[in-house]
Amino acid sequence: MARLLAYTSSSAGDIFPSIGLLLELRRRGHEVHVRTGAAEVRRLEALGLDAAAIDAGIEAIEIDDWMARTPIGAALRLLSALAARAELEIDDLRRTIAEVAPDGLIVDASCQGAGYMAEASALPWAQYCPYPPLIRSVDAPVYGLGLRPARGVLGRARDRIGWRLNDRAMAGQLRPRNTLRAGLGLGPLRRYDEQYLKAARFIAFTAEPYEYPRRDWPASARLVGPATWEPPAEPPAWLSAETRPIVLVTASTARQGDDKLITTALNALAGEDLCVIVTTAAHDPAPFTVPANARVERFIPHAPIIARAACVVSHGGQGTTQKALAAGVPVCAVPFCRDQFEVARRVEVCDAGVRLPHNRLSDSRLRKAVHHAITKREGATRVAQAFNQAGGTGVAADAVEELLPQ
Numbered sequence: 001m002a003r004l005l006a007y008t009s010s011s012a013g014d015i016f017p018s019i020g021l022l023l024e025l026r027r028r029g030h031e032v033h034v035r036t037g038a039a040e041v042r043r044l045e046a047l048g049l050d051a052a053a054i055d056a057g058i059e060a061i062e063i064d065d066w067m068a069r070t071p072i073g074a075a076l077r078l079l080s081a082l083a084a085r086a087e088l089e090i091d092d093l094r095r096t097i098a099e100v101a102p103d104g105l106i107v108d109a110s111c112q113g114a115g116y117m118a119e120a121s122a123l124p125w126a127q128y129c130p131y132p133p134l135i136r137s138v139d140a141p142v143y144g145l146g147l148r149p150a151r152g153v154l155g156r157a158r159d160r161i162g163w164r165l166n167d168r169a170m171a172g173q174l175r176p177r178n179t180l181r182a183g184l185g186l187g188p189l190r191r192y193d194e195q196y197l198k199a200a201r202f203i204a205f206t207a208e209p210y211e212y213p214r215r216d217w218p219a220s221a222r223l224v225g226p227a228t229w230e231p232p233a234e235p236p237a238w239l240s241a242e243t244r245p246i247v248l249v250t251a252s253t254a255r256q257g258d259d260k261l262i263t264t265a266l267n268a269l270a271g272e273d274l275c276v277i278v279t280t281a282a283h284d285p286a287p288f289t290v291p292a293n294a295r296v297e298r299f300i301p302h303a304p305i306i307a308r309a310a311c312v313v314s315h316g317g318q319g320t321t322q323k324a325l326a327a328g329v330p331v332c333a334v335p336f337c338r339d340q341f342e343v344a345r346r347v348e349v350c351d352a353g354v355r356l357p358h359n360r361l362s363d364s365r366l367r368k369a370v371h372h373a374i375t376k377r378e379g380a381t382r383v384a385q386a387f388n389q390a391g392g393t394g395v396a397a398d399a400v401e402e403l404l405p406q
Contacts, residue, residue, distance in 0.1 A: 001029040002404045005102035007093055007118075009110040010037025010059045013252070013319050017130040017205045017227035018108065020393040022049060025400060033100050035092070043231065055092040058085050074337050075144065083176045086113030090180060093117040104404055109134075109196060113180060119198045120184035124403035127199035128396070130227070131318045131339040132211065132346065134193050135202075139214040142166050143193070146341030148349060149212055167191055201399045206318070207390035209350045210325060210383050222399045225390030226322035228303075235304035244275040244293070245310040247370060248302065250320045251281045258315040258336045259283045260361060265313055266294055268363040269370065277305055311353075311373045313366075316340030325352050328384040330376035332369045334358055351379035 006022055008015045015036055026032045026048065034044050034051045037059060044051035063081045090113040097105075097117075105118045105125035118125040134143050141147035142162030150158050170192040177195070178188040189195055196202060202220045204211070205227040217223075249265040251258045262278055269276045270291035278296040280288070285296045302323060306312060312324035316335035321343050324331050331353035333344035344355040353376050356369045391398075 001031065002103040003031040003100065004033065004104050004106060004400070005096065005100050006032065006034045006036075006106040007054070007089075007096070007111055007114045008034065008036045008108040010039070010054065011110070012037075012040065013317055014108050014110050014130045015040050016229055016319060018106070018128055019044070019047070020227050020229035021106070021128065021203070021396045021400070023047060023229075024393045024397040028397060028401070033102065035096050055088050058088045058092065061085050061088075078338065079173050082110070082112055083173065085111070086116070086177065086180055089113030090117045090184065097121060097123070104400065106400060107199070109202075112177065112195060115195060115198065116177075116181050116184055116186060120186055124405075125199050126201035126203055126400050126403060127196065128203040128205065129196070130205055132206065132342040133196065133202070133204045133221070135196055135218065135221070136163060136191075136193055137212070137214040137216050139216070140212045143342065144339075146335065146345040146355075148345060200403050203396050203399055205396075206322065207387055209386055210322070210346050210352070212346070212349070222395065223390060224395040224399070225387040225392050226326050227319075227393070227396075228323050228326050229393075230301065230303055230323075233301035236300060238295075239304060239308065242275050242308070244273060245374075246275045246277060246305065246308050247311050247313060248305045248309045248324075249276060249278040249313040250302070250315065250317070251279065251283055252315050252317055252336075258334075258358075260358070261313070261315055261334050261336075262288060262296075264361055264363060264366050266291060266296070268367040269293070272367070274310075311370055313370060313373075316343040318343050321347060322387070325380050325383045326387045328377065328381040330354075330373045330380040332356065332366075332373040334361055334366070350383055352376055352383045353380065 008018055022032050032049050034049050035054050038053035041051045041053050061081055061084045089111050093114045094117055105123050107114045107118050107127050109127050109129040141149055141159050174189055197218055204223045207223045207225045276294040279300050280298050285298050288296050290296045306324055306327045306329055309329045311330055313332045314320045316333045321331050331347050333347045334356045335341045335344040336358045347353040348355040354369050354373045
């Protein structure tokens, strides 16, 4: 059996997708070590994993893209923060490799510097991706804008031009990253997305038809379906007595300005014959005005709520969105930033819910969108069946084991 080292970002949305995989590898007899955000160390230790915190300096670099006034400004803030973190991740993972002496590495795709260090280490390594894969394809539009896939001559032309413009816009982001890579003896990236083609296995926690079907996935890619692990918890005592259709409203675990979604949902659905359950996550629940048909709490276990839900209203986070679809529950996605635009468009394209851009968010529009999303149960069920066939953590663990010395 092998000694494995996993390195993750500090975001719960990035950590949770890895946990099912790590527990499966431990179940198979491997020795699993994890370096992750300080807030999650105790949780992982309680699950029986050897866990320690990443360098505190990494977490001190705040990702404040939600403060930007434009999508371009938000992207630049995010990418600059990731580059600053990358420099610290390289030294942090180098020290940890020396300490743990692993036989193989598993690296969160959000940790770019850790990916460079893994590439330079000569150890077998896999990269896992907790968001829609940023890998270009002839069958997918330019990433980040939430564009609908296009077909025909005009569609292909749009995408070619889009990727050229994207490459020009991202050229400045390559310089600091290629400086880091040169310091490790690695060749330069010619395109930003090339960094996701370096690992021997790229484990994408998603599957078609939610993810856009493609003819040109790289040989390293394994689409394993969603990672639905969440902390074990009992259902709330009040849930069994609830007879009204349930709408779950979720916000991000990281500050992203999506408190507007919570306020709008509470107002929009206040007069409906629904039970509205809101988890505020990064937001303090105290300031929100709660109508008679709603409950607002910072955290409630999502799995038992989703199992009963008629619809999930999401900020477009990949984790919650795919958990809902894996249960056959349609989604109303209201994206605010980052990969959320891609998530929301995928929900719409696979006909498993609806997309409502945040700049069009209003009480009346959200109310209409929720009722429309509830009618998408058939599409959500179709996605759930495909997710189930993708294999999940078992296939992900197989992908890691394929890399290990026999």
